[in-house]
Amino acid sequence: MKPVKVGLCGLGTVGAGTLNVLKRNAEEISRRAGRQIVIDLVSIRRPRPELDLAGIRTTTDIMDVANDPDIDILVELIGGYDNAHELVMTAIRNGKHVVTANKALIAVHGNEIFAAARENKVMVAFEASVAGGIPIIKAIREGLSANTIQWVAGIINGTGNFILTEMREKGRDFADVLKEAQALGYAEADPTFDVEGIDAAHKLTILGSLAFGIPLQFERTFTEGISRIAPEDVTYAEALGYTIKHLGIARRTVNGVELRVHPTLIPTKCLLAAVNGVKNAVMVQGDAVGPTLYYGAGAGAEPTASAVVADIIDVTRTLTADPNNRVPHLAFQPDHLSDLPVVQVDEIETAYYLRMQVKEKPGVLAQITRILSDAGISIEALLQKEHGTANAPVIILTKQVREGNMNQAIAAIEQLDDVQGQVTRMRVEHLDLA
């Protein structure tokens, strides 16, 4: 078969990685794909003498790639929303297949993009948009297609996981580790997307849609970052047999679908708790298969390129397939997406970790536990630390409770004269103990 011609937009970290992988593994790749995959055109903002672009046409205008009649597949690696959106929509309208690593684009504009792709009978592949090199989209969309998915829970931001791992292993505080992560190049100069959970929320939005067959609803994904986790919470969690991880959780419940990203206490003996540093891992629980886990590098030039190139090969296969019989973009046929509602955060049910400073005198604990019990909240464990000091921290683990009830109980506890300041709270998930 004749070579497939790829147009590459964006020659940053992942773009250069894609160039390298396609060149280094050219023979391996064509032995698999059954034809050559050739980068024919790249858009490039400034000269990059360190990259070998021999035999590749270049342009400074990304739209040239979308409009080039020779290009079969446009690879979008410029990132961000606006330019990428226009680029991808133009490519689709021109009948080009698209491969993208852009989670923000898919989470925010995916519904529109997939509708246009369907209309124009092209594929938009986005494996690299979630968890880098881990083929998690393929696993959910194809590998587990026999299952009713019950939940997905993942460590899907490497920067956040690096920070939490350092806090846990070395007792360091958040700001300190963040500075190191920036120096190491793991975190951006503006770390908001990573540490406030926005990047993870983009990815979770995508995973939730794939798992449950619902339209992408980034605006309904509850998002909380890691910037307020204190070193003592890491220590107390550990003492109780838990590890704090920043998780994206998508869960099917009787009320609809929970989509939430937040720091979470998980049992230390759970496999996810052993995923350290910049690595990512996603657990998927299906009704037939039970718990499964997928682990690997969630970012970086070549791991992300691994997913980009796998997508190019997948698209190459579908070039000769009936457009109506391809794997659907969101795992379910577009005319059979579900209208399962996304549950409001008040309606979420989880267990809780609470930490509060109390004056050590008789009756305080009785008042607190009374408030919890009146709200129908059962206590799993209670620790009182540093006895003998005037203000002692009290740590409480609760059983499962509706978040709205917990909010009311916390407000009541904070009203008590003998409780100082705010109650620190984190959600607790037991997942599968596997």
Next chain:
Amino acid sequence: MKPVKVGLCGLGTVGAGTLNVLKRNAEEISRRAGRQIVIDLVSIRRPRPELDLAGIRTTTDIMDVANDPDIDILVELIGGYDNAHELVMTAIRNGKHVVTANKALIAVHGNEIFAAARENKVMVAFEASVAGGIPIIKAIREGLSANTIQWVAGIINGTGNFILTEMREKGRDFADVLKEAQALGYAEADPTFDVEGIDAAHKLTILGSLAFGIPLQFERTFTEGISRIAPEDVTYAEALGYTIKHLGIARRTVNGVELRVHPTLIPTKCLLAAVNGVKNAVMVQGDAVGPTLYYGAGAGAEPTASAVVADIIDVTRTLTADPNNRVPHLAFQPDHLSDLPVVQVDEIETAYYLRMQVKEKPGVLAQITRILSDAGISIEALLQKEHGTANAPVIILTKQVREGNMNQAIAAIEQLDDVQGQVTRMRVEHLDLA
């Protein structure tokens, strides 16, 4: 599109699971596949009143399914070699696609079966043959298709892993745990396939071919089981920071491909070491993606059915695809398989764990370490236990060495007057420490 008609051969554990999953998740599955998937005909040896076969034709002869003109996809779940071989070949010659969970069949007859499938333009899908519900074949064949795979290492026999987990966690001995595994239904009455590593070798043969693009070569896969692991080896390994797992390892080396299944010491902090009980997990190291891991249930009715049904959906997609542009059975185009040789076991390079009983008197250790050093073998660690007894165990961890050299050194050590009986040996792999 019109429903796809499936003929099911074999209504044992996995067959009944497949029936249940297809019925329970019928709506979810057709929302994904874009059409209904219907079991139209089953072969059944004896009446099964507990199964709901309403609306399904039955026959007592499996060959009826292979010859039925209405059947699009034959699902082979009868197991074993001979009947399954004839059944699958007949189905292929009749132009039917095949889905099978039969690792023995694929490992031993796969080359012939895939050639026939190609000639008849049908697919033979076998995701369920390795690691049950974990979509590991899809991950290697499609998800990591951009990579030159460097090695694959997996816990791919649940019975064996259950036994090793019990030995480690409870200090029990092999025979004792095996009896319990048989009582629990994890191990067969004849446990040879599981405990002697044959089942794992079938699976590793398949993984090796997918990873490196070589023909299936079960007869060249080196196989060693777990029946000779002593409780004290589990304890000593632990003391040295290692856990004993029964691994299948396929590795690309300068001399060719290593294909081997054997008990292996791996660092306890490695994620694979935390995979316990009947669960399976496979690590795959690609040159672009780095280390990745896939974890889940490796056996059981519904986990295996999850893979069988996913394969049925995959085959359904390819019904409208160009037969020459499908994902190749062994990941690489059949006319581009590699003739990389499988390395003889003598040529394998690994580190070693050795245990021997020595008379405690001056000079014995000097003799042993001299033999190792003369053979060019470096020592990583040496433990002498139970000082003061007449016969003390000595445990040695070596650095990487050619197996042939190690065999010679062991023979020489066993000749020493002060070394009692045979030297116990196990291979040590550091994998990635991730």
